[in-house]
Amino acid sequence: MPHTLSLADIPIGASVRIAEILTPGNNRRRLLDLGLVPGARVEIIRRSPSGNPTAYLIKGAVIALRNENAAQIMVDTN
Amino acid sequence: MSTINNPGLSVLQEIEPLLPTNTANIKDRIVSSIYQQAESVSAQVVRSKNSQYTGLEARLDNILTSRWLGFPIMLLLLTLILWITITGANYPSQLLATGLFWLEEQLTALFLAVNAPVWLSGLLIQGMYRSLAWVVSVMLPPMAIFFPLFTLLEDLGYLPRVAFNMDKLFRRAGAHGKQCLTMCMGFGCNAAGVISCRIIDSPRERLIAILTNTFSICNGRFPTLIALSTIFMGTLVSQAYSSVLATLAVVAIIMTGIATTLLVSSLLSRTLFRGMPSFFVLELPPFRRPQLGQILIRSLLDRTLFVLWRAVVIAAPAGALTWILANSFVGGTSVFALIVGWLNPLGQLMGMDGIILIAFLLGLPANEIVLPILIMGYISAGSMLELDSLNALRILLLDHGWTWITALCVMLFSLLHFPCGTTLYTIFKETRSARWTLLSALLPLLLGIVVTLLINQGAQIIMR
Amino acid sequence: MAINTTLLSESTENSPDKQNNFVIALAGNPNVGKSTVFNRLTGLKQHTGNWPGKTVIKAEGTFSHRNRHYTLVDLPGTYSLHTSSSDEEVARDFICFSRPDITLVVCDATCLERNLNLVLQILEITDRVLVCVNLLDEAERKGIHVDIAMLARQLGIPAVGTAARSGRGLESLKNVLDDMLAGKIAIRPRQLVYDPELERSINKIEKRLAPYLPAWINSRWVALRVLERDFSILEHISNHKNNDFPRQVLKEEVALCLP
Ligand SMILES: Nc1nc2c(ncn2[C@@H]2O[C@H](COP(=O)(O)OP(=O)(O)O)[C@@H](O)[C@H]2O)c(=O)[nH]1
Ligand SMILES: [Mg+2]
Numbered sequence: 122m123p124h125t126l127s128l129a130d131i132p133i134g135a136s137v138r139i140a141e142i143l144t145p146g147n148n149r150r151r152l153l154d155l156g157l158v159p160g161a162r163v164e165i166i167r168r169s170p171s172g173n174p175t176a177y178l179i180k181g182a183v184i185a186l187r188n189e190n191a192a193q194i195m196v197d198t199n
Numbered sequence: 200m201s202t203i204n205n206p207g208l209s210v211l212q213e214i215e216p217l218l219p220t221n222t223a224n225i226k227d228r229i230v231s232s233i234y235q236q237a238e239s240v241s242a243q244v245v246r247s248k249n250s251q252y253t254g255l256e257a258r259l260d261n262i263l264t265s266r267w268l269g270f271p272i273m274l275l276l277l278t279l280i281l282w283i284t285i286t287g288a289n290y291p292s293q294l295l296a297t298g299l300f301w302l303e304e305q306l307t308a309l310f311l312a313v314n315a316p317v318w319l320s321g322l323l324i325q326g327m328y329r330s331l332a333w334v335v336s337v338m339l340p341p342m343a344i345f346f347p348l349f350t351l352l353e354d355l356g357y358l359p360r361v362a363f364n365m366d367k368l369f370r371r372a373g374a375h376g377k378q379c380l381t382m383c384m385g386f387g388c389n390a391a392g393v394i395s396c397r398i399i400d401s402p403r404e405r406l407i408a409i410l411t412n413t414f415s416i417c418n419g420r421f422p423t424l425i426a427l428s429t430i431f432m433g434t435l436v437s438q439a440y441s442s443v444l445a446t447l448a449v450v451a452i453i454m455t456g457i458a459t460t461l462l463v464s465s466l467l468s469r470t471l472f473r474g475m476p477s478f479f480v481l482e483l484p485p486f487r488r489p490q491l492g493q494i495l496i497r498s499l500l501d502r503t504l505f506v507l508w509r510a511v512v513i514a515a516p517a518g519a520l521t522w523i524l525a526n527s528f529v530g531g532t533s534v535f536a537l538i539v540g541w542l543n544p545l546g547q548l549m550g551m552d553g554i555i556l557i558a559f560l561l562g563l564p565a566n567e568i569v570l571p572i573l574i575m576g577y578i579s580a581g582s583m584l585e586l587d588s589l590n591a592l593r594i595l596l597l598d599h600g601w602t603w604i605t606a607l608c609v610m611l612f613s614l615l616h617f618p619c620g621t622t623l624y625t626i627f628k629e630t631r632s633a634r635w636t637l638l639s640a641l642l643p644l645l646l647g648i649v650v651t652l653l654i655n656q657g658a659q660i661i662m663r
Numbered sequence: 664m665a666i667n668t669t670l671l672s673e674s675t676e677n678s679p680d681k682q683n684n685f686v687i688a689l690a691g692n693p694n695v696g697k698s699t700v701f702n703r704l705t706g707l708k709q710h711t712g713n714w715p716g717k718t719v720i721k722a723e724g725t726f727s728h729r730n731r732h733y734t735l736v737d738l739p740g741t742y743s744l745h746t747s748s749s750d751e752e753v754a755r756d757f758i759c760f761s762r763p764d765i766t767l768v769v770c771d772a773t774c775l776e777r778n779l780n781l782v783l784q785i786l787e788i789t790d791r792v793l794v795c796v797n798l799l800d801e802a803e804r805k806g807i808h809v810d811i812a813m814l815a816r817q818l819g820i821p822a823v824g825t826a827a828r829s830g831r832g833l834e835s836l837k838n839v840l841d842d843m844l845a846g847k848i849a850i851r852p853r854q855l856v857y858d859p860e861l862e863r864s865i866n867k868i869e870k871r872l873a874p875y876l877p878a879w880i881n882s883r884w885v886a887l888r889v890l891e892r893d894f895s896i897l898e899h900i901s902n903h904k905n906n907d908f909p910r911q912v913l914k915e916e917v918a919l920c921l922p
Contacts, residue, residue, distance in 0.1 A: 158231045187370060
């Protein structure tokens, strides 16, 4: 079943699991290195005053991603 | 990932297209494996009770990155830091000036006593020593206050929050979110700001950040701005509020600089450096109680003395050169006066004069010496004058026809002209390109000429 | 990005009293307290502006302990060593090519797992690694307990717990450095294991490459990079000054055994 929800669609305060990363190339690697590996838990923490970027709690660190980048990270909500 | 572009790799190059292309898959598997094993080690080693991002941390972020308070707090902190710097630097500056100029008298006496030739004492004392004394007394106190305060914000973990708040603006300008951090560094020193652009991975956005760093007012330019704004803006109100108004004028120039950064970045990313805004990852580190002792020591050693030393090394020869120019004569006029004469028409158009322009030109090695050279030019005593108070400077400038328009144009031109010599050299080292270095000088210069022209002409029309 | 790896390799290789001079690289994620450890250990004996508070330029400093002299190099903070940014390249090249006597990896006790990601990667390059679990005070405040002895056992390398800001644990850190250099500590580093298919490819590549690689480099690690198509590593090795293998042959061999 293809994943339909991306990290950019999740409301503040929710916690999700990474399902699949669609980002290609070097940036994919950078996401993986940050701990965004399939199966990892991510909590959505806050948005910047202007709504973009958004901050996530990933393996104990708070990391901000621009929404268009987060939209390429597919998640499971369970 | 690197591609193969070395001629020595021809064999690999032929075979490469035949290889499976889903290396992404291989990378995923490698990284996932590493994380799995990190997780399993961690599971045996770490016992923790609660979630990681709670309490004080979250509450602070709620305020600092809040919709309504985020931006006002940033502005307030900037103003506060500058205000502390401006008011705090005043007294020690005077003290240093008094001490250093007292020393100058002793030196002059010594030179007289040993019957040194006049040109030698002129070159060494009136040229080199005086410019050094100026740089030290004008720059050291504000730096010794500004840098620790700035390092304090950095150590607290506040700067990444600024980048978090500002990112949308930078995104719209087609720039990288971290450009904001490199700008902050530029407020200390543009050369350091340019080096810090290394934190931006994408070459396109890194170049944009490098080329626009000069729009962050650096520490070498603050004293000029502070002095001029104290003289011309500060005196518009009563004594009690003058430092506040002076601070606000400087803040306004800084904001103009930030706006220019965004505008020029946007322009560059739409013309020369077309491309998508790249991937942006920003860590918001936990707030930590700052180490005050370390901040003082490190900001003093690494930043204050570093910048001061550079200024001293450059100011001495520049002072000597200025003295030589002012004391070599061609047909009865000094070379200095000759150049001033050439530059004067352009200066007048831009709301300034020839002496101001030559001060900026001779100030190429270091922005700190622009004001001293300017003063020297006005006194035309052939050397930099000792000015024990800002009031003396005010009278001097008014005598030479300065109005608030002149002051405004000089302040804007200080924001918008070529970066200092060290910064240019650093840009060259970082980009390894004479073209980009040249562009980094011409771009702000052209902008400065156009802006001061427009402002001056506009003001002339209104005043008429 | 220009990488200045010559500076230290020269100072270590050509200095007359090399016996007693050791280079320690300080690696770790951003914000784990590397610079704090660095400043604590070296005090005022350091040069080069560590300009942006977040280390961008490599900073160097020295200290002595139990009659050994140390040169400490503060590397930029990175999450990994995969050279997707110039910071990571500086860190990786220093650890790999300048071959410090010990790589001290500073970790954040409050989020050890993400730090271990880097530790495990560094262990693939070199086994002369000492782990420093810093920010213990923060961890305690947050109710996180880290079993340092267990960590050392799991990783097969020494580990020390510190709270660098207050100086806690730094004496034992220096003692462990000394013990490591004196050969008093047995090191059996945990090796990363990948899935069977990857392992087969890695072994195949490694076997073909090994004869051409200089002895000081970990051939398994090079094989992994090649598997990922990071061929720049081969050029780096070829260009490295104390390399003595035929570069053309190396590359042909590599091409043949890619999966
Ligand atoms: N509480 C606590 N804070 C620390 C400790 N070590 C470093 N810090 C703080 O952590 C922050 C980041 O430290 P720094 O040395 O700049 O980290 P680097 O990015 O790894 O170089 C600073 O605010 C330090 O004061 C520690 O052991 N305990
Ligand atoms: Mg650091």
